[in-house]
Amino acid sequence: MKPRRLARRFFLQPTLVVAKALLGKYLVREYRGRRLAGRIVETEAYIGRRDRAAHSYGGRRTARNEVEYGPGGHVYIYMVYGMHYQLNFVTGGREAPECVLVRALEPAGGVRGETNGPGKLCRALHLDRSLYGVDLCARDSRFYLEDHGGKIKPGAIGKGPRIGIGYAGRYWSRVHWRFFLKNNRFVSR
DNA sequence: TGTCCGATATCCT
């Protein structure tokens, strides 16, 4: 099958559906005339308003997470610990400040450096604040997702608690909203 | 303006 770019409607599905469906999709970044690509092998869902671990918990709306309040298919990227960026895709409509964090990629061309972690993948693909709010679905976008047609069987998807959000309390730090491809060596840690 | 702290990575033991 010929690679097909993911359209807006993909990102308007329920966030947990998107988080799982992103596994096996290809992230493409055109950077200085080069094509950097990676197959997504690990994600986490952040379902704002009700999710204590989300930046948009309780409807919190700030300059940093403003893009989450727009339609799905846009990039939400920010810096943590003063040194790493985290790449997210906004999901749902305007009412839903939700997103999916990309935690790991399997290199698929042009990528140098480690991609088995959210901070490392951003460094390897040269992703920073300049990508904030970019529309992945725009026709002329240099940052987008591709479906190469390979089907992922439900049994090949592993689930578990999200990483590094102990502050969110017992319940929210334990829901199994982290998804990954089983036996993939590029999954983090 | 000032203080607090994180959706991590990496090095140390």
Added chain:
DNA sequence: GGATATCGGACAT
């Protein structure tokens, strides 16, 4: 397993 680097955003003052 534990420490810590390093800084921008959030929110209080």
